[in-house]
Amino acid sequence: MFIAHLPAGYLLSKYFASKSKTHKIPWGIFVALGLVGSILPDLDLFYFYLIDERQHQHHSYWTHIPIYWICIYIIVASMFILKKNKKLLFITTFIFIDVMLHIILDTVAGGIIWGYPRSTEYFSFFTVLPQYNWWVLNFILHWTFLFEMTIIIFAFTIYTTSKFKIANDLKVYKKA
Numbered sequence: 001m002f003i004a005h006l007p008a009g010y011l012l013s014k015y016f017a018s019k020s021k022t023h024k025i026p027w028g029i030f031v032a033l034g035l036v037g038s039i040l041p042d043l044d045l046f047y048f049y050l051i052d053e054r055q056h057q058h059h060s061y062w063t064h065i066p067i068y069w070i071c072i073y074i075i076v077a078s079m080f081i082l083k084k085n086k087k088l089l090f091i092t093t094f095i096f097i098d099v100m101l102h103i104i105l106d107t108v109a110g111g112i113i114w115g116y117p118r119s120t121e122y123f124s125f126f127t128v129l130p131q132y133n134w135w136v137l138n139f140i141l142h143w144t145f146l147f148e149m150t151i152i153i154f155a156f157t158i159y160t161t162s163k164f165k166i167a168n169d170l171k172v173y174k175k176a
């Protein structure tokens with residue numbers, strides 16, 4: 001997935017908020033956490049371009065391998081459970097769900113090593129064949145990109161019709 005991770009993260013924040021499950025975290029902060037979580041695995045792109053010089057597929061880095069996030073979540077969540085810190089446990093869980101959403105969305109047309117460490121095979125729901133020289137076109141011109149556009153349009157519609165606009169809410173938060 002290329003450009004729909006942030007809108008998907010926003011929609012997830014909205015969903016949690018609609019269920020009143022924000023532990024009284026201000027909406028601006030809450031949605032910011034959701035947005036950060038939704039692109040967290042793609043931080044490996046800095047490593048991919050700046051250090052690794054595109055030697056390996058960026059989905060092969062640990063940041064796109066589910067088992068690592070599951071382990072991190074179990075460790076961090078256990079810590080907050082022991083400390084009985086419900087708010088931080090909630091934030092950890094929320095970010096973890098955002099990260100997993102990212103990885104699931106990346107599975108639509110790009111491979112993810114879901115079976116790691118038992119298997120190093122990439123799994124994707126749909127296969128995008130290399131038809132164009134510029135790899136980006138292979139994804140943008142593939143029908144699965146419509147799914148991406150649907151997420152973007154849906155998030156944009158929700159955002160523009162929402163009474164919880166981020167900017168307004170941040171203003172209210174600053175005043176408080």
Ligand SMILES: [Zn+2]
Nearest residue numbers: 041042102106
């Ligand atoms: Zn990704």
